[in-house]
Amino acid sequence: MLVLLGIGALSGRAQGVTQLSSDLYQVTYRPASAEYRTVPGTHFDLIYQEGTADAAWRVRRALRRSRAGTDSLVGSTPRSIEMPVVVDGFSDRSNGFVTPFPFRQEIEAPSIRDDALVARSSSWPSLVGSHELVHAMHGEIDAGLGIGNLVRIFAPDVARAYNLSAPQGLVEGVAVYRESRYEDGAGRLNAPLFTMKMRAAMLSDDPWSLTQMMEPPAYTQPFNRFYIGGAHAFKAWTERGDHPNAAFFRDATALHSQFPFLGFGVGLWTGLGQWPGAPDDELRSAFQAQYQREMERRAPFTDTEVVAGETGHNYRRPYWVSADSVVTYLHGYDVRRGFYRVHAETGERSLVRVQSSTEDYTYALSRDTSALYASRYVPDPWVPTQEVAEVERVDLSDGEATQLTENGRAFAPVEAPNGDLWAVQNDGAFSQWARLDGPDVQPLTQFEEARFKQIAPSPSGHAVAVLLNVEGTQRIYRVDHHRRDDVRLQPWLGLREAIIYDLCWGPEGRYLLFSADLSDVVNIFAFDTETEEVLRLTNVPFGALEPSLSPDRSSVAFIEYRHERHELVRIPFRPDEADVVDSPTVILGAEPPRPPARQVQTEGDDAPDFDESRPYQAWRHLAPRMVYPTVRYDPDEADRSNAQRIKKLGVGVGVGVTGNDPLGRWRYEGDAYLQDGRLWGAATVQSGRWRLRPSLTVFNTPETVPVALEDSPQSARVGLEERGVSLDTRLPIRLQSNVYQSAAALSLGAEYRQTRFFGDPLAAETTPWRDRVTLSPRAVWGHRVQQNPRDLVPNQGLILNTSAEIDVWTDDISPSQAFIGTADVYLPLALRTHTGVRLGAGLLTQNQEAVIGTSQFVPRGYEDVALGSGSFLRVGAEVTQPLWYIDDGSTLIPFYAKALYGYGFGQTMTALGDEGVSYSSVGAGIGLEFRFFYALDFDVQIGAAFRLGPEDIDLVWRRGSVGGGALRCATALSLCFRVPRSGPDPGDRWIFAGPVKRSGRP
Structure with a gap:
């Protein structure tokens, strides 16, 4: 079964074909200014964007x-x-992944800003590499003889897939386990912001099952659950004995690898030597017992007052704006992400502005508290993978936002005491302190291996605290010397073997509040x-983080993590009653006066040898990725085996080939096969060097089609x-990508083709070529x-979808003309x-020569109705309710x-001609979204449609496959360093979908 899913598909024409789908390999459009160089090496060939040599060298090391x-x-x-390693530098929304299509690693040079990932690492490249x-x-x-070994002969990339x-929990779990052993104390299994979610889940009323640890969740926080659960499960299994053993x-x-159709559960059962179900019960009991002992040892706990918090809501980084209210960032299951004002007594909230944010949620109030400064990722309209962090000012009175930078690559903005704006600017895999100069950003530091996290001027302006990470040590510095174009820092405060995560001054500048993971739990x-x-x-x-002291210094508001939520809580501020941290744990200024200045690595075996680099040339990487056999057949032949007048093509056997370079600049595929005594074939080449992503295809293919015979009431099937x-050409455009998204996808195909009938029963009478454009x-x-994350369909917006097929020129044959358009609100x-x-509303118009698949256009219950020529209008409504x-x-x-859900619908369609034919139906049903074999996502609906015309009930069902089907699901097997849905906008997603599928041409 999986062999067919991996190396077989049905073609869009009449013949069936077992061949690899072009969906596996795609071209990628990158910025025109991004030039790449290559450095060949043992095992790993670096392909790095010019300007990212330092990050590329660190990745290779x-x-x-x-x-x-x-x-x-x-x-x-x-x-x-042997694999290419691509290092990009044009996007600030960082990531790293391995994909089998084509087999490569690809890593963005800028560091992810999530402290749970990188705070204890010497650098982002060392962690992601x-x-x-x-x-x-x-x-x-x-593993030797088996399906994977057999497939590898023809298609190594499919075997890797x-x-x-x-x-995915196990795939990511072993990787997180390894990253957590590479550098002492680094990696997510050593990060309290990561492990706290595991403890909270297993001690909740609904602890995770083994399957929940292994599978990416669709609608349940945390959306990186399979990273968390998978890593902890792998660690538990590996360290069961006296020595780690995997x-x-x-x-x-x-x-x-040998027998993927068995499912991985059989392999896990075999590897662990346990009956099915035993690992689940054993893991759950072990984790619960371990975490309960830890809780008992650490009790009693601080009694906090919950200001606002419910399952699925995540409040982040509160700031007091008055004596009784705070402004905070919020996202969750049923709220639009953005900035909200929350009453500290009642928890009532009001929207300031719907707004996306960078993953660290580091923003700051203006010094007069009338506005806030924040960063968000702004996408490039033309480059799908490029997003740049820009600084915006949000007015708290009316929610108006003003973008202050252009290509700023700036995070964590803050207003300086003199009215300037400071920010943190990406610098390769590290970052620098910078100043906004109009729309430009000017660096004020040139430190080596330093990552600025936050800059916090005191209310009086006499002191500036800086949260800085130097080679995995994250502490507080203060400004020792500051001029408009230069900054020097001096170490101020650190906690031994602990990470400090955030800073916030009290109202008078005496107290500097922060969170830190002393004793392996983040506290205030x-x-x-x-x-x-x-x-x-x-x-x-x-875990507790992001504190803020009230204007009267009476209470501290902060964020406390509970299972599936980040609550906004507060406690009284009583410094005289607080425990004082032991002096040996506190580090006061015991470091060099500032981080080291930038240097160039020149010594050692790992020193860069990039002098030998050369410009990237795609042709050097275009050897075939797959060479595979193809088998073609006409399924109609078996159905009409007793017919007297039918052309039989028989079985066609041939070979296919496909290739793709690591940067996705070029893609090609082709196949040639012998069928009915002739050689047939098709070939396609596509380029991603230009925005329009042009592709050129040449083809000469056969199929069989039904035709009417003049001397018989019966039809015949002849060769075509x-x-x-x-x-x-195709052109995707992102018009807006904040919380509300606007985008367009345009495409245009132009085809010149010749057609003719061949073979008995019509012999040579109908063989002249017919041309059309x-x-x-x-x-x-x-x-x-x-x-939102738990919406099954968008909750707001308009989607227009139009497509047409028009014969603009024909050679003595009737032209085909068809148009279909839909609008959904x-x-x-x-x-x-x-x-x-x-x-929804839809319009279909076609002439007699057009062949358009209309089963998705007609009202439900009328899928068997074939619409002829004419124009048709359809209107309807649908309600979807998660159950x-x-x-x-x-x-x-x-x-x-x-998810299981119910749906109800009503639709009517009317012909716009004199005939006045109409079809209407209403109905309801249930649907189930599910995943099969870990990668194949389906959405199946079963319901009943009451047809108003014949007044009967028809059983209706529809099957949707997320991502376009089994083969496209295979392209989702790119192992990402971070979870796509756990980034800044995990729920702000939607997908273009069209109802029309072309079914062939007579």
């Missing part, structure tokens, strides 16, 4: 140094790993600048030969579409219950249920 430990964990592969190498080695597993199609993982992955502290004592203000079960050339434009536009009527309401967010399933049986 991490790959080389971590390889031995990764081999011992994953297991040595039969062949030496060690993590992604595990995925690369995992993809290379070849099989290996990486294991449960033999279970090697045994399980070997069996999965206050630094008394007069006595130089550090006061511990909280002892919470899981098509040959020609087509040119296609066809244009196929399509446009999709979404305007202000918004969807989503109404925000019930955000709290996630009820989706869609009003149960399941987000659970089975690991042994590879099935994961995401």
Whole structure:
């Protein structure tokens, strides 16, 4: 079964074909200014964007140094790993991933700003390099005779995809485990902001099952649950004995490589030597017992007053703006993310502005508290993978936002005492302190291996505290010398073996509040600048962060983590009663006066040899990625085996080939096959160097089609030969990407083709070539579409979808003309219950020569109706209501249920001609979203439609596959360093979809 899913698909024409889909390989448009260079090397060929040489060198060093430990964990592969490593520098929304199509690593040079990932690491490249190498080695597993070994002969990338199609919790779990062993104290398993979510989950009323630890959640926080659960499960299994041993993982992955259709649960069962169900019960009991002992040891806990908090709501970084209210950032299941004002007594909130944010949520109030300064990622309209951090000013009185930078690459903005604006600016894998100069950003520092996290001037302006990370040590510095164009820092405060995460001054500048993970749990502290004592203000079960002291210094508002939520809480501020942190734990200025100045690495075995680099040339990387057999057949032949007048093509056998370079500048595919005594074939080449992403296809293919015979009431099936050339272009455009998203996708195809009939029963009478030139434009536009994490459909917005097929020139044959357009409006009527309401309208017009698939256009219950020529108008409404967010399933049986929902609909369609034909139906049903074999997402609906015309009830069902089907799901097997939905906008997502599928041409 999985063999067919991986190397077989049905073509869009009449013949069936077992061949690889072009969806596996895609071109990628990158900024025109991004030039790349290559540095060949043993195992890893670097392909880095000019300007990112330092980050590329650090990535390669991490790959080389971590390889031995990764081999011992994953297991040595039969062949030496050889893979390209692409390092980009044009986007601020950082990530790292391994993809099998084509096999490569790709890493953005700028560091992710999430402290749970990088706070204790010497650098972002060292962390991401060690993590992604595990995925690369995992993809290379070849356990010998089996399906994976067989597929690898023809398509090594598909074999790698099989290996990486294991449960994602285990795939990511082993990588997180390895990253947490590469550098002492670094990695997510050593990060309290990461591990606190595991403790909170397992001690909750609904602890995670093994399947929930292994599968990416669809609708349940935290959305990186499979990273958290998978890493802790892998650690528990590996460290069961006296010495770490990952033999279970090697045994399980070997069996999965050989027989992927069994599901990974069988391999896990075999590797652990336990019956199904035993690992689940054992893990849950062990974690609960361990965490309960820790809680008892750390009790009693601080009694906090919850200001605002409910399941699925995440409040972040509160600031007091008056004696009884705070402004805070909020996102969650049923709220639009943005800035809100919250009453400190009642918890009532009012919207300031709907706004996205960077993942660190580091923003600041203006000094007069009338506005706030924040950063968000602004996408490039033309480059889908480029997003730049820009600074904006948000007025708290009316929510008006003004962008202050242009290509600023700036985070954590703050107003300086003199009225200037300071920010943190990306500098390769590190960052610098910078000043806004109009729309430009000017660096004020040139430090080496330093990552600025936050700049915090005191209310009086006499002191400036700086949260700075130097090689994995994150402490507070203060300004020793400051001029307009230069800054020098002096160490001020640190806690031994602890990370400080955030800063906030008290109203008079005496107390500097912060959170830190002393004793492995993040808590709230206050630094008394007069006595130089550090006061511990909280002892919470899981984590507390981002404190803010009220204007009258009576209470501290902060964020406390609980299972599935970040609550806004407060406690009284009583410094005289607070515990004082022991002086040996407190570090006061015992470091060099400032971080080291920038230097160039020149010594050692790992020194960069980039003098040998050369410009990237795609042709050097265009060797075939797959060479595979193809089999073609006409399914109608078997259905009409007894017919007297039918052309039989028989079985066609041939070979296909496809290729793609690591940067996605070029893609090609082609196949040639022998069928009915002739050689046929098609070839496509596409380029991503230009915005229009042009592709050129030439083809000469056969199929069989039904025709009417003049001398008989019966029809015959004859051969149809098509040959020609087509040119296609497509242009995606992002018009707006904040919380509300606007985007467009335009495409245009132009095709010249010749057709003729061949073969008995018509012999040579109908063999002259018929020529035509066809244009196929399509446009999709979404305007202000918004969807929260638990919405099954958008809760607001307009989506227009149009496509047409027009013969602009024909040779003595009737031209084909068809147009279809749909408009869907989503109404925000019930955000709290996630009820989706869609009003839709559609227009279809076609002539007799057009062949358009209309089963998705007609009202439900009338799918068998074939619409002829003419124009048709359809209107309708649909309501979707989630019933149960399941987000659970089975690991042994590879099935994961995401959500069960109900739906109701009403539709009517009318012909716009004199005929007045109309069809109408109303109905309801249930739907289930589920995932099969860890990567294949489906949405199945079953319902009943009451047809108003014949007054009967028809059973209706529809099947949707998220991502476009099984093969496209395979492209989702890119192992990302961060979870796509756990970034700044995990729920603000929507997808273009069209109702028309072309079914062939007579």
